[in-house]
Amino acid sequence: xxxxxxxxxxxxxxxxxxxxxxxxxxxxxxxxxxxxxxxxxxxxxxxxxxxxxxxxxxxxxxxxxxxxxxxxxxxxxxxxxxxxxxxxxxxxxxxxxxxxxxxxxxxxxxxxxxxxxxxxxxxxxxxxxxxxxxxxxxxxxxxxxxxxxxxxxxxxxxxxxxxxxxxxxxxxxxxxxxxxxxxxxxxxxxxxxxxxxxxxxxxxxxxxxxxxxxxxxxx
Numbered sequence: 001x002x003x004x005x006x007x008x009x010x011x012x013x014x015x016x017x018x019x020x021x022x023x024x025x026x027x028x029x030x031x032x033x034x035x036x037x038x039x040x041x042x043x044x045x046x047x048x049x050x051x052x053x054x055x056x057x058x059x060x061x062x063x064x065x066x067x068x069x070x071x072x073x074x075x076x077x078x079x080x081x082x083x084x085x086x087x088x089x090x091x092x093x094x095x096x097x098x099x100x101x102x103x104x105x106x107x108x109x110x111x112x113x114x115x116x117x118x119x120x121x122x123x124x125x126x127x128x129x130x131x132x133x134x135x136x137x138x139x140x141x142x143x144x145x146x147x148x149x150x151x152x153x154x155x156x157x158x159x160x161x162x163x164x165x166x167x168x169x170x171x172x173x174x175x176x177x178x179x180x181x182x183x184x185x186x187x188x189x190x191x192x193x194x195x196x197x198x199x200x201x202x203x204x205x206x207x208x209x210x211x212x213x214x215x216x217x218x219x
Contacts, residue, residue, distance in 0.1 A: 002073045004164030005207035007054050009215050010079055014059070017081060018049045018099050023063065025098040028117075033094040033106065036118045044069055044119055049099075055127050056163050069097075070118040070126065071106060077115030080105045130163035133200050141197045145185045152188075152196070153181035165200070173203045 002010070026041050028034055034041055044067055051062035059079075061069040071079070082088060082103040088096060089107055095117055097104040108115040120126070131144060144161045145152075155161055156170040165173070174181050177199035179192060188196070 001057070001075045001166050001168065002077070003057055003166040003169050004054075004204055005169070005211050007057055007059055007073075007164065008208050009211045010059060011052050011054055012212065013081070013215060014052050014061075014079075014104075017102065018061070018104070019052060020048060020050075021099045021101055022046065022048050023061075023069075023097060023099055025096075027096040027098060028094075029096065030094040030113065032113055033108075033115060033117045034119075035116045036120065039067065039119055039121055041119050043067060054164065055123070056130060056159050057166065058126070060123070060126075065121070068118075068120045068123055070120060072116045072118075074108075074114035074116070076109040076112075078107050078109075080107060128159040130159045130161055132163050133165070133204065138194060138197045141200075142188075142190075142193045145188065145193065145196075149184055149186035151182045152179055152185055155185045156200070162200075165204075169203055169207065172207075173199050176203055 023044055023046070025045055028041070044063055047063040047065060047067060049061055050064060053060045053062065057072065059071040063069060080089065082105055084102065088103070088105040092107040092109055093105050094108055094115060095106040097106065106115065106117065131140065133141070145155055147161065150158070152174060153170055156165050156173060157167060171181070173196070177195040179196060
């Protein structure tokens with residue numbers, strides 16, 4: 001599942017392509033990808049992108065209005081930028097966001113359709129409240145870990161505690177910190193919390209840099 005590093009790099013790529021551009025058409029190739037009915041998706045058409053942000057593992061395109069087009073990639077969802085006249089990938093394409101300078105293909109591999117698209121008039125209630133790990137100090141990190149007594153695996157992936165961390169990176173974080181995923185958060189020592197805090201930030205930063213470099217090579 002795309003998590004904080006993956007979504008961060010997606011947003012950086014989108015910033016250079018669609019910020020300030022007009023969304024001319026939203027073409028739904030699989031109607032079930034759209035999970036909202038009000039406002040209608042047609043209201044997004046003709047609007048310019050005024051900003052792009054991440055909320056947890058979601059990508060939010062801020063449109064004039066304001067309106068918010070929210071993409072949740074879930075496990076197998078991916079985004080692909082298509083140049084003029086480039087064909088979208090076969091049956092895995094769920095939606096096409098056609099901008100004035102190119103098309104963003106929203107794809108999902110496999111048969112289970114978990115990826116989603118929402119058009120919202122407000123972002124109220126969308127953010128579950130998890131902290132951005134690069135925006136908090138070790139004390140705040142420790143306080144959140146100890147808020148409830150859960151396994152470390154569950155605590156790291158709880159979107160109410162920490163933003164954008166899922167199963168894949170939590171495993172690598174715990175390996176780097178040399179801590180068991182089933183260790184209980186309330187029983188961690190000060191040294192263990194310090195290791196986990198450092199490992200969380202280092203792992204997410206390292207993977208963001210790797211993915212950014214790989215995306216740059218593909219350009």
